[in-house]
Amino acid sequence: MDKIDLNLIKKPLIIFLIFIISSLTVPFLLPAAFFGAYLFWVVLSLAVILYGLLIIAGGEQK
Amino acid sequence: MSRTSIMLWGLLVWFLLGCIVSYLARRRTGPGIAEYFIANRTIGGFISAMTYSATTYSTFMMVGLVGMTYSVGISAMGFELTYLMGTILLLVLFAPYFWTIAKKYNCISPMELLSKAYQSRSLGAIATLFSMLMLIPYMSVQFTGIGYLLETLTGIPYRVSVFITLIIILVFTLWAGMRSVAWTDCLQSIIMLVSSLLLLYYVMNHFMGGVGQFFKIIQAEHTELLAANKMSYQRFLGLTVPWLFFALTNPQVAQRMFIPKDQRSLKTMIIGFAVFGFIYTLIVIHLGLAARHIIPEVNNTDMITPLILEKTPIMLALIVFLGIVAASVSTINSIILTLSSMCTVDLYGQFFEVDEKTKLMFGKIMVPVIAVLAFLFSLGKFGIIVELSVMSSAGLLALAPSYFGIFWHKRDLTAALSSIITGGLVTVITYFTGYYPLGIWPGVWCIIVSTIVFIAISLLKSPYKNV
Secondary structure, X not given: OOOOOHHHHHHHHHHHHHHHHHHHHHHHHOOOOHHHHHHXXXXXXXXXXXXXXXXXXXXXXX | OOHHHHHHHHHHHHHHHHHHHHHHHHHOOOOOHHHHHHHHHOEOHHHHHHHHHHHHOOHHHHHHHHHHHHHHOOHHHHHHHHHHHHHHHHHHHHHHHHXXXXXXXXXXXXXXXXXXXXXXXXXHHHHHHHHHHHHHHHHHHHHHHHHHHHHHHHOOOHHHHHHHHHHHHHHHHHOOHHHHHHHHHHHHHHXXXXXXXXHHHHHHHHHOOOHHHHHHHHHHHOHHHHOHHHOOHHHHHHHHHHHHOHHHHOHHHHHHHOOEOOHHHHHHHHHHHXXXXXXXXXXXXXXXXXXXXXXXXXXXXXXXXXXXXXXXXXXXXXXXXXXXXXXXXXXXHHHHHHHHHHHHHHHHHHHOOOOHHHHHHHHHHHHHHHHHHHHHHHOOOHHXXXXXXXXXHHHHXXXXXXXXXXXXXXXXXXXXXXXXXXXXXXXXXXXXXXOOHHHOOHHHHHHHHHHHHHHHHHHHOOOOOOO
């Protein structure tokens, strides 16, 4: 079976994991308001989508 | 015309539209099992994105998640958006690799990929039986969902409703396999998105007095819904962790990584799904929040959406009803086709020397067999089925270490088999005894135990020789 170059995905994997760990923890420390956990989750999801787009676009250039 | 008649006519028009799409797909369908089960890897980016979205999002969104948000507020959004983030991670980083090796080694089902990576027919067969065991109850809940919805909104008896669902699914699936499922899924996903968006627009303007007013009301009168910890943290983790790996562990979505025609289409699929998932989740969450203001004090949260629909104009209720049916049908037909492909490739094809034509015949027979099994299950005791279906999403997590093991040179067959069996057992035992050590939910225990078993046995055995 072909091997995957883990060095290529190491950095994005760490960044994605930071995003997900933040999603599992940070909102629980924020106030109960639209400018609290709600906004954090929405912005974080958008950031993950945009970062995913960036990785995909980067892969296409290569 | 009565409300029931309008619903039935609407359902008929939707079914005929689906039949036309399915017929057009059949005209494009060629011979062979690769064509039937994965459309010969020729699906374009947009259709791939839509079928991925429609397969992933089921009735759970417009019925279950609306009710969950009504009950626990934005922590339900946190759970669903974290799932989306996990799926984007898996798709962006690993889908291009899975697509490449599946194409290179001519893999049709996700379990065939495991069999080839670990060089073992038994692994694919055991993983197939394990997935069947977990997914048939899950499918039957989708049947049950449509059955109850049809009964509530049209008056058709439950058993007849479920039977109608069975016929619809068989027509969409059996006729042209993956191409038909993907094309009809595209139609379903558009209906799902448009109908939910129309409902949100109506709810915001008719009941809340506009979007600005909605935010003011929720902030002022329902502040508790904006707290992340309205759902207990153990429950939040217990729900979220199994879903983080959904893209890999649920074969019906994992198989969709194989269908795009090229890498560019695969990337379009990932982006399309991410955008669809984000928008659809936000629509559903806002409906749940608004519902708390519109219809307070409802105990059975699964009734929130039907109760909202009773307050909306008939045509809107019809469109939303079709959106919910579409979500269910698109999930069930994808599961049936994938399980059928696994039975054909990983069970029948691995252990019997038969030609492709016979395999295809077997696969086509398995479609109604699996559909009827789920149908019969849905006629059983509802409570037990729901329990089994909730357990199944956690149990499928036992497959995750074996999938990730493909990237590890020390992966070992015994480790893969042991991790699937122990992970599955841990889930069943913790779930049915109700004993959650340290307050941790079965899905989390499943991934912890199966990962430890996989790593420990792989390290104990000699390093795996790559081919």
